[in-house]
Amino acid sequence: MTVAKPVLRHMDVLSYMLGRWLLVTPLALAFGAITGTLEFSGLFAIGMAACAGFIDSTLGGLTYLLAMQRTSAYQTSTLSSTAPVWGVASAILILGEPSRWQVFVAAGLAVLGAFFVAGHRLRIREHSIGSMYGLVTGLLWGIAETIPAKLALDAGMSPAALLFVFAGSGVVTIALLLPILRGRFPVRITRRGAELTALAGVGGAFCGWLLWLSALGLAPASVISPVRGSTLIFALLYAMLFLRERPGRWALLGATLIAGGVVLVSTVA
16 A cells, blocks of 8 residues: 555556556465465356456556545545445445444444544545545455455365465456556556565565455454454554655554554454
């Protein structure tokens, strides 16, 4: 989430999206082959993994980067971090997981924390198009990271195989969009952009998704989803360390609320 802002100064949206998932696909395949965990378990699981990849990496990735281009990084990250709410709601309503007050409170704390991390002054009307993209991103990510991913795992698919299909689906669908969108996003690739893309691909997309899918296979989606709100804490930390941003007291309060939600949801995990 943090790398996306500087990378867009050195690379166009489509090249960044495609390059990141092109890197993840062979990494997931190699990891699964080396560890002996490349278990696909049937067409249904493969279809769900591909669906998750299209919704999250292609549609969600595009709306997130479009939001990042149109409004501030903190506002984009905050609005897209409503994903835990949609993840909890969809897990309970669609997957039929039991409703627990802790997960609803934790999801609420994650969103409230995101609001304060943004400095409690989201100017949605001022940046209406970017804000809309950010909210749509949260919805897409919340659904993709719980429903199809959880169904694939429950069908017996391993996290490594799921990530391989997920990333491959992203590569294919992004490539299909290139002829349509390339005119709007001309090719622009620099060495710095390629380096940042590699960092985002290995650190965020490969390692992050592999850990997320492993966690999702060990507990109900409605319990794990609020933990996703903790991404804002680390985004805040990375912004301080690498982008030289200095959070105020409201951002620290928001991080505390998010951490509280993570601790609360861990009591029912």
